[in-house]
Amino acid sequence: MWVAVGMLGLLALMGPPQARGSCPSQCSCSLHILSDGSKARTVVCSDPDMTLPPASVPPDTCRLCLERTALRRVPGEAFRSLDRLEQLWLPYNVLNELSALMLRGLRRLRELRLPGNRLAAFPWAALRDVPELRLLDLQANRLSTVPPEAARFLGNLTFLDLSSNQLMRLPQELLLTWVPMKAELFPPSHRARLVLGLQDNPWMCDCRLYDLVGLLEDWAPNLIFIEARLRCASPRSLAGVAFSQLELRKCQGPELRPGVASIRSPLGSTVFLRCGATGVPGPEMSWKRANGRPLNGTVHQEFSGDGTSWTLLGLPEVSHSDSGDYICQAKNFLGATETLISLLVTEPQTPAAPRGSPGALWARMGEGPEAAAYNNKLVARHVPHLAESAGLAATEPGVKEELGLQHLHLGAPGELSEGQVGSQTVRSLKVVGDTYHSASLVWKGPQAGNTTALNVLYAVFGQRNMRRVMVPPGKTSVTIEGLAPKTKYVACVCARGLLPRKEECVIFSTDEVVDAEGTQRLINVVVISVAAIIALPPTLLVCCGALRRRCRKCRSARSTEATGAYVNLERLGHSDDGSEELSRNSLSEADRLLSARSSLDSQALGTRGGRRLNEYFC
Secondary structure, eight states: OHHHHHHHHHHHHHOOHHHHOOOOTTEEEEEEEOTTSOEEEEEEEOOTTOOSOOSOOOTTEEEEEEOSSOOOEEOTTTTTTOTTOOEEEOOSSOOOEEOTTTTTTOTTOOEEEOTTSOOSOOOGGGGGGOTTOOEEEOOSSOOOOOOGGGGGGOTTOSEEEOOSSOOOOOOHHHHHHHHHHHHSOOOTTOTTOEEEEOOSOOEEOSGGGHHHHHHHHSOBTTEEESOOOOBEEESGGGTTOBGGGOOOOOOEEEEEOOOOOEEEEETTOOEEEEEEEEEESOOEEEEEETTOOOOOSEEEEEEOTTSOEEEEEEEOSOOGGGOEEEEEEEEETTEEEEEEEEEEEEOOOOOSSOTTSHHHHHHHTTOSGGGGGGOSOEEEEEOOOGGGSTTSTTSOTTOEEEEEEEEEEOOOOTTOOHHHHHHTOOEEEEEEEEOSSEEEEEEEOOTTOTTOOEEEEEEETTOSEEEEEEEOTTOOEEEEESOOTTOEEEEEEEETTSOOOGGGEEEEETHHHHHHHHHHHHHHHHHHHHHHHHHHHHHHHHHHHHHHHHHHHHHOOOHHHHHTTSSOOOOEEEOTTSOEEEOOSSOOHHHHHHHHHHHHHHHHHOEETTEEOOOOOO
16 A cells, blocks of 8 residues: 555656656656756766767756767757756767757757867857857867857856867957956846856967957956966967966057159159058058059068058059059958059150250250269259350450359260360369368360360359359369358359360368368467477476576575576676676677576566676576
8 A cells, every 4th residue: 555655656756657758768867856846857868879869858858968979960959849958968979060950949948068079160149049048168179260240149148168179369249248247346146247268278369359358457256267367379479478468459440641642753764652551450451453454563561660561562664554543452350441542654854945955955964864874963054044145255254144053963965976075075173272252273174275265153052043254265273252151062164055064063162161270270289289298397307407506506605606607797897886887898699699588587686785786697
């Protein structure tokens, strides 16, 4: 009787047969009472030969654990009948594929554990079928990326373990969902508290981890890391460096630097188009034509110290086909931006004057391949007025005229023959003397002899106005007056009617005079100082010797001893009043010189013992 009653109680506890179902043969089933008095069934399957989930799992199962089996994939809706399932554990299998429908019907599921598998991807969109999910464990898989859309399905989680995968970075959208958990204070029971496992991943430390590093800097009660000491794996320069030691910059989209929007260039010249952009990480720069044609040039990349990326497009020997719009593009993972640069190739400028006229020769100077070898110094040139070209011979030689100038390179002498130019070229021009306000020029006359009249053109270096001095034939020197001191000048000497060549011009400066005088004064000071140093010891020695002799003479009482200390004495005579008087009747030239030298000494001695000493010292 008691046995029958016990059996009936056990059957009541297990429920009706259609609710209980049968336990799979490869699994073990257990029944336990929850804290609220309800019954929960646990099914554990660990058969190493199992390749698919069991089909006959009791529908009242609350916890299903399939571990250390040969499961490689989970087909769609494999657990749809388990509407009471709250915990699905699939640890340490060989799973490499999960269906996007595997969680269909599991509205009560709260835990999904998949550690120790071979998952290279996870169906994040399947999480929309489990609104009550709070724990997701993907530890020790092969996940290399988390897509940005995954952030939409992870908002209700309180535990997320992504450790020991192959993650190099996390999407910005996911990081932004975690930032408020650090800033805001939630009640201890609020579900916004999150436990994260991110350790043991090969993190690429660049600007995309800026927010993650910020989350790890300070402790927050609502955001807890299983292991907070994360380390970099790349780049190589940061391998092994802890996140706490990083100084990362926030990511920024590319921003182009303003520059030239339109360029005009003559036909056959070389054109360089330059474009710069900033961004974090540094943007990739590229060029393309707006009309789709291929580029006819080379591209060079440069990086400046302020983080700006530069690209340089070189177009050699441009033609009319190179005219058009060129697009410079800067791109990084945050986006791309473009700018347009227009190039217009024009015809080279040609002079309007006849080819044989002097004006045409001046206009062609510095242009064309014939003049390329001469364009190495920029000077001022003389452009005579057409009205006075006929009256140059009547101008008085030596008269100064102020003429207009233009800046250009000295070039070849136009279409004059080489023999004609060489016979009228001024040679060996140089400045031989100058003062504060003048300069003297000398030269060797042209080979044509004394029949060539010359012009001396001079101006302040860099100014556009020039003065001319006309020099008569046969003269090989001239002095330019009225110059400003400490000023740089350019002067040219050339035959009238011809253009000055490079060797017929000289550049000089009137500050050389000031420098020369200052140098001379310095030399004088040095010489006097050296002479004083050399002459001072002998002078002191002579003075000291004379002073000692003077002292000995003063201490001597006899006049005969005093006389031995003098070079020469003049005869003393007695005057009528009994005083001694100096006789100056017969002084020789040596005596006169001696008297003049010693007159001050005799006056300084005065009288001694009532007797005036008429003595002269050497």
